[in-house]
Amino acid sequence: MSESSQQFASDNYAGICPEAWAAMAEANQGHDRAYGDDQWTARAADHFRELFETDCEVFFAFNGTAANSLALAALCQSYHSVICSETAHVETDECGAPEFFSNGSKLLLAPTENGKLTASAIREIALKRQDIHYPKPRVVTLTQATEVGTVYRPAEVRAISATCRELGLNLHMDGARFSNACAFLDCAPADLTWKAGVDVLCFGGTKNGMAVGEAILFFNKALAEDFDYRCKQAGQLASKMRYLSAPWVGLLQGDAWLKYARHANQCARLLVELVRDVPGVSLMFPVEANGVFLQLSETAIVALRAKGWRFYTFIGAGGARFMCSWDTEEERVRELAADIRLAMATG
Ligand SMILES: *Cc1c(COP(=O)(O)O)cnc(C)c1O
Numbered sequence: 369m370s371e372s373s374q375q376f377a378s379d380n381y382a383g384i385c386p387e388a389w390a391a392m393a394e395a396n397q398g399h400d401r402a403y404g405d406d407q408w409t410a411r412a413a414d415h416f417r418e419l420f421e422t423d424c425e426v427f428f429a430f431n432g433t434a435a436n437s438l439a440l441a442a443l444c445q446s447y448h449s450v451i452c453s454e455t456a457h458v459e460t461d462e463c464g465a466p467e468f469f470s471n472g473s474k475l476l477l478a479p480t481e482n483g484k485l486t487a488s489a490i491r492e493i494a495l496k497r498q499d500i501h502y503p504k505p506r507v508v509t510l511t512q513a514t515e516v517g518t519v520y521r522p523a524e525v526r527a528i529s530a531t532c533r534e535l536g537l538n539l540h541m542d543g544a545r546f547s548n549a550c551a552f553l554d555c556a557p558a559d560l561t562w563k564a565g566v567d568v569l570c571f572g573g574t575k576n577g578m579a580v581g582e583a584i585l586f587f588n589k590a591l592a593e594d595f596d597y598r599c600k601q602a603g604q605l606a607s608k609m610r611y612l613s614a615p616w617v618g619l620l621q622g623d624a625w626l627k628y629a630r631h632a633n634q635c636a637r638l639l640v641e642l643v644r645d646v647p648g649v650s651l652m653f654p655v656e657a658n659g660v661f662l663q664l665s666e667t668a669i670v671a672l673r674a675k676g677w678r679f680y681t682f683i684g685a686g687g688a689r690f691m692c693s694w695d696t697e698e699e700r701v702r703e704l705a706a707d708i709r710l711a712m713a714t715g
Contacts, residue, residue: 369676374700376639377678378575379545379658382693384615385577385628391618392579395610404428404609412613415620416571416585421558425592427584428612429604432457432544435570435582437465438598440507442591443538443568446471448506450540451493453480455515457542469602474503482653483514484524487531494535508532509540512560513549516652516683517636517659520549522559529565538591539565544572544582547629548657562587577628577694578615628694632658635692635701642705648712652687660690668711675707 375381384392391408400406413426429435436458440450450466452458454477458466467473478489485508494505508528513519520528525541532539541561543549546569550557561569567588573581586592599605606612619625633656640655643662652661663686664672672679672688680689690704 373676374695374697375678376690376692376696376704377680379632379691379693380575382577382695384579385619385624385694387618387622387624388578388615389618391614392611395614400610402607402609403605404613406610406613408610408617409613412583412616412620415617416583419557419620420561420585420587421556422562422587423589424562425586425589425595427592427595427599428606428609428616429582429584429599430580430606430612431574432542432570432572432582433462433465434602434604435584436509436540436542437462437469438595438602438604439540439568439570439584440466440473440509441470442595442598443540444470444473444506446473447503449474449476449503450507450509451476451478451485451490451505451537452509453478453483453485453511453514455480455483456509456511457515457544458509460515473506476505480514482518483511483516484518484520485510485528487527490528490531490537491535494537505535505537507538507540509542511542511544513545513552513657516661517655517657518653519552519656520560521553522555522564525560525564525566532565538567538588541566541569543569545575545657546571547576547625548633551626551629551633552656561585567591573616573619575693576625577619581612581615583616629658632692632694632696635696635698636660636690638698639690639692639701639705642702643708646709646712649708652683658692660692662688662690662708664688664708665712668708671711671714672707677704677707
């Protein structure tokens with residue numbers, strides 16, 4: 369297996385898709401205005417407004433950690449708290465950035481069902497304490513698709529947002545894999561976001577086929593006040609912004625974002641179909657987006673790694689995560705499946 373062989377460790381092992389690459393090359397002609405005053409940034413923002421069928425405020429950041437942290441910081445004061453799932457990226461993979469950029473807003477962890485928060489878990493946490501000694505709950509953050517590859521249905525998001533409204537909470541969505549969720553549900557982006565009560569969405573571009581970049585969409589425009597200053601202060605205002613925004617034009621204008629998300633999801637489904645009858649293998653979560661979580665034997669995990677396969681096992685003993693991406697080749701999925709079958713037979 370060569371160093372550049374396709375892997376399933378993360379969807380960000382993949383490179384840049386042709387549409388994003390071509391748009392970057394097109395943007396790389398002549399001079400243009402800096403700091404987001406350019407034509408590409410305006411076009412990208414308009415594409416988002418068209419796609420989401422609403423006049424939202426659009427910002428761009430270099431990565432998801434920054435997008436999530438700054439968006440959450442915009443939604444609360446330092447004495448507030450943010451309700452998230454115990455498996456949320458903001459909790460487990462952002463090195464305390466949400467707390468840092470909000471000057472200390474505490475994350476309150478809720479138990480999940482298949483990686484999803486529920487209205488009742490949110491209610492329980494929000495109402496647990498209402499005294500001055502406890503950080504006041506102000507925001508709920510959902511991950512769509514979730515960290516374990518499941519997808520909130522529009523009705524689930526609506527139920528959560530109804531609870532948020534009742535309790536005076538803002539609703540944020542970490543959409544690092546929002547495209548994969550839309551592809552799975554075959555659902556209009558609006559129905560999964562503002563029409564379902566989401567105030568702010570961080571829309572992931574990196575895992576969808578871009579080099580870098582996430583878009584932050586404020587459907588509740590009042591919450592976007594001074595957000596440009598927040599981005600700048602955090603080092604997230606690209607001076608040559610057109611190189612962050614042009615790839616979005618490439619992804620959005622011909623629906624490449626959806627085509628690639630569908631492809632990645634299909635590859636995940638293929639993988640699970642190919643291994644579901646392997647003795648000893650069990651599926652940890654329903655495969656809805658582009659990730660497959662398998663319970664394997666420890667010896668099989670060692671054998672697969674020895675063969676050169678890279679994958680994460682952060683999900684607990686024997687649990688292995690396999691992520692498919694925009695460019696995953698079907699042949700490579702078949703090779704992985706065959707090696708899983710072999711490793712489980714000899715383990
Ligand atoms: C990948 C990912 C992010 C973004 O991570 P960065 O490495 O900061 O770009 C955010 N949320 C989730 C759920 C992710 O999987």
